[in-house]
Amino acid sequence: MSSERRASELRRSMPLLPISTVMQLTELSARQIRYYEEHDLIQPHRTEGNRRMFSLNDVDTLLEIKDMLEQGVNMAGIKKLFEMKKNPAVQAAKAKEEVSDAQLRRIMREEMLNSGRHQRTSLRQADLSRFYQ
Amino acid sequence: MSSERRASELRRSMPLLPISTVMQLTELSARQIRYYEEHDLIQPHRTEGNRRMFSLNDVDTLLEIKDMLEQGVNMAGIKKLFEMKKNPAVQAAKAKEEVSDAQLRRIMREEMLNSGRHQRTSLRQADLSRFYQ
């Protein structure tokens, strides 16, 4: 009944990684990573000495951001999509899997119109529906 | 069919963590971690700039080392135990789970006597059999 401590028990939200590691894992530049933080898409921890420390969740988020950018979505669009992900209506729909693509698109459109009174056109760059199956 | 990249796919042998993170994860001092490396119990990677980068496997190994030290095994004993772990005979026995405690102890004793012609007494500090159940 010896030690039960294991590195595999790591919480995905634990701040473990310096920016250099995250750069390698995501193939993003430090500039890009900091820019996305500036736009509040990630909130890495800070050490006492003000160094950013990233979690595995942060890495996943950055990979999603990279993906969307590569597909032509701009920052504003990504922000909206992330907000939407937190939306209880969307989450419930996704969880129950009782939505068709069309329905999900409608939910998303409503949410966008609802919260996007400003810069209404900012999402036109790409078809967002691609990002939810 | 979007991105399949995930931080959860991380190989446990990937060098991800700086020493500060490993210190927190293991509650070991930098001095201790470097000392164990000096004694070849871990082999962390190095960045281009000579910084140590640790894998999750390294963290696990360090936790094992800590465990053994706390139970009174000295470095020499830990080295032997780690060598034993790599021993095909022991591995096979463990894998097949067809060994009793007594049998495993005998295998280990033989291995110790075999490879430990020098400093035969260095392991006396603690009962090694505790470390294999």
Next chain:
DNA sequence: ATTCTGTGTGAGGAAAACTAACATCAATAG
């Protein structure tokens, strides 16, 4: 034609990590 967006780059400064050396204190050996 001008503004906005996302990213590159460089300067200057601070934090974190490195090696090497010496200090310490308990356990072991002689």
Next chain:
DNA sequence: CTATTGATGTTAGTTTTCCTCACACAGAAT
């Protein structure tokens, strides 16, 4: 009992990594 060894602490001096801030720039949007 004294001397040695083993594991760790501490400190000094250096190098690397990361930080912020500022300016540059190309392509897209207005």
